Amino acid sequence: MGLWRHSPAAAGAIWGPPLKIGAQTTSFPAARDVNTIQPGSFLTLHYRLAGPDGGDVVTTFNDKPATLTLGQGQLSPAIEARLVGLAEGTRQAFTLAPGEAFGPRNPEMVQRIKRKTIDEMADPEAEYAVGDVVEFPTPDGQGKFAGVVHAVGEGWLEFDFNHPLAGQQVTFEVHVIGVL
DSSP: OOOOOEEEETTEEEEOSOEEETTEEEOOOOOOOOOBOOTTOEEEEEEEEEOTTSOEEEEOTTSOOEEEETTSSSSOHHHHHHHTTOBTTOEEEEEEOTTTTTOOOOGGGEEEEEHHHHHHHSOTTOOOOTTOEEEEEOTTSSOEEEEEEEEEETTEEEEEOSOTTTTOOEEEEEEEEEEO
16 A cells, blocks of 8 residues: 545645656546636537627526537627637626627618519518518528618618627626536
8 A cells, every 4th residue: 555645725636747656656536627618619608798778699608508619600709709718617797898708880781672572582471670680591592681760761671780789889798617
C-alpha cells in the first residue's frame, strides 16, 4: 500500500501534485479546470433575450435549459462572440448596441409584392393585415423565410423582410450551466 496525498475541495477530493516515494514518482490527476466557452463548444445554458423596451423576446429561465453548439448559427455571431471565454457557472447580462445583434435595418428589405404573386403561392382567399407574419418558400423550394406585412394596397402587399430586432438595442442574459 502506497502513500496518498489529497486535498479536499467543494466538489470532493482533488489530487495534489506528484509524490516522490523512494526513487519513483507517482502522478495523480490534476485538479479539474473550470471549462470556458470556446468556438465549437457544446453548451447547456439558460438565456433571455430582451428587446429595447426590456421585455422578454425569448427566455429559457422558466423552462428547460437550451443546448447548442457555438458556431452553428443558433445565436447571432455578435452574441456568440460575447459568450467566448465565459466560464461554466457564469451568470451575466450584456447589452448589444442597435444593429449589433441582428444587423442594421435595410430599407431594401422592404418590398412590395403583387397580390397575384402571393395568391399563386398561398390561399387566394387569405386576408392579410398590417403586422401579419407571412412565410414564403425559398427560391429553391427547400426552406422558408418570413416577412411582416408592412402595408396593404390595391393589388399589392408591402413586406418587411428585416429581422424584427434589426437596428434595435437588445440585452442578452445568460447562465452557463455546462461547457463541453
